[in-house]
Each structure stands twice: as C-alpha cells, then as structure tokens.
Amino acid sequence: MRKILVPTDFSNNAYAALVYVSRLFSDEALSITILHSFSDEIGKLTSRVDIGRSDSIIETLYKQSDEDGEKLLEKIKLDTKKQSHKYEIISTPASLSKSINSLVVSEDIDLVVMGSKGRTGAEDVLMGSTTVTITKSLEGCPLLIVPSQVGFVIPLKMAFATDYNEFYQLSKLKPITRLVRQYNSQLHIIHVGLEANLDEKQQQNFEKFKNDLTEYDTAFHFVPKNGNISKSLHAFIDEREIDLFTLIYHKHAFIKQLFREPVVSRVGKHAHVPTLVIPVKY
Numbered sequence: 001m002r003k004i005l006v007p008t009d010f011s012n013n014a015y016a017a018l019v020y021v022s023r024l025f026s027d028e029a030l031s032i033t034i035l036h037s038f039s040d041e042i043g044k045l046t047s048r049v050d051i052g053r054s055d056s057i058i059e060t061l062y063k064q065s066d067e068d069g070e071k072l073l074e075k076i077k078l079d080t081k082k083q084s085h086k087y088e089i090i091s092t093p094a095s096l097s098k099s100i101n102s103l104v105v106s107e108d109i110d111l112v113v114m115g116s117k118g119r120t121g122a123e124d125v126l127m128g129s130t131t132v133t134i135t136k137s138l139e140g141c142p143l144l145i146v147p148s149q150v151g152f153v154i155p156l157k158m159a160f161a162t163d164y165n166e167f168y169q170l171s172k173l174k175p176i177t178r179l180v181r182q183y184n185s186q187l188h189i190i191h192v193g194l195e196a197n198l199d200e201k202q203q204q205n206f207e208k209f210k211n212d213l214t215e216y217d218t219a220f221h222f223v224p225k226n227g228n229i230s231k232s233l234h235a236f237i238d239e240r241e242i243d244l245f246t247l248i249y250h251k252h253a254f255i256k257q258l259f260r261e262p263v264v265s266r267v268g269k270h271a272h273v274p275t276l277v278i279p280v281k282y
Helices: 012-024 039-046 051-079 096-106 129-137 174-183 200-212 229-239 254-259 263-270
Strands: 002-007 030-037 086-092 111-115 143-146 157-161 186-192 218-223 244-249 275-279
Touching (some): 002 012, 157 229
Parallel strands (some): 002 030, 186 218, 244 275
C-alpha cells in the first residue's frame, strides 16, 4: 500500500492538495497521513506568557487541532467515498519540516503532498514560504506541490526540465515512471537553450537520456530562452498544455546557477500545474 503524507494548516489550499492526490491514485488503496503542526502558533502565543500558561496554551492548541482534524476527516471521506483510501491525522507541536522528515523515515512515506501556499498566502504568490522551506529540507522522498486553483486532470502530458549538466536515470525514478505507466503519459524533456549550444558533456548526457527513455513515449524539446529560464518553462507548459511538471532538486548545480533563487520557487510563481520535486538524494 502506497503511503502518502499530506501536511495541512486546514486551509482550502491544503485541502485541494489532499483531494488532488486522492484522485491521482484513485484506483489504489492508499494510506494517507494528514499532518498538522501548530509550532508557529505556539511561538506566537507563548512568547510573552509564563511556563504554566504556555502548557495550557499547548493543550488548547491540541484540542483545537483535534476538532479541526475530525471535521477534515469527515469531509475528505465524503468527497472520496468511492475510493478505498485509509486516512489518519496527526497533530504535533514540533516544527513542520522536522515532523515531515521524521515521519518520512519512521513510516516509510512514498510521497509528500502540499498545497503551494497556506492559509495566509498572498494571492499573487503561488509558492508560499513554508512550501519552499519543505522543498529545501526534504530528503529521501519526492514532494508534489499542488497550486490551489488547479482541479484534478489526468496527467497525460508530463514534463521534466534539465540543463543536461547531470544525467539522471529517469527510467529508474519510480515517482515519474509509475505515473507515466499508470496513465500511459507522454514525457516531455525540456532544455532551455539550443541543442547547437550544448557542450561535449551536455551532448553526452542528452544521448544518455535518449537511450534511457526508449521504452517510453518521449519528446525532447530545446526551448529558446525568453527573458529568463522560469518564464521560458512557463511558456512551454502553457503552450503544450502540460498536466504535471517534474524536476530534480539539486541545490548546488542547476538550481542556483541558472535561477538565482530556487527553481521550485520561480516555477511555482508562474506555473499553473502541479510540480513533482524529486530530491537529488532520493
């Protein structure tokens, strides 16, 4: 049984992510753990109170979290009653990033799914600061980021971005290949730049990608740079009506050199499709 972890702040954005992943794997029996951390609330409420009152505040936050959690479980079970998923909810005063990484290891989580922004997210920013933080800290497990305004669409067209400076054996990356096989998806490999400008190493890696993906319906694209890389990727995603965007999170190479800020943050502010981020250590 596939194990999914969905952090929530009980916002509509977080709920949209929960519904999306439930539908993405609607034909499977999933074990979905919904995680709520009230660490931030503790910091705000206990900064000016004594220890006794802080214990009382934590108890109140646990109670509120449990009540909100029960309502959430009732709602998602009603909305997914035709699916054989198992849901449970966990509340914790520990930080969200620490709790996620702990559960990924202890519960052998297969996928973490988050909304692209939280309850207090600005309307003009699709990638909230919490999501960016989790993206940077998550190890050993892929992260699916779901924009709040996205309804579920079968991912018949999936895109993967690369600069060809590194080769990743995508045929062995189950988070990608499982979806491709499940939905018979077409895989679009995108490079922002011209093929003629690839150096020797990049050309070799390009050939490796082609050889690695021969059994899949794959198309390779060289996209002219239009302004900046994230804008070019966004234009491609829109023009080709891509359903799911994927990338490898490599914080020392492709991302910092070419994006000035993390690629998932830049892409997340532009793209209107879910983004599957796979840590390089996965």
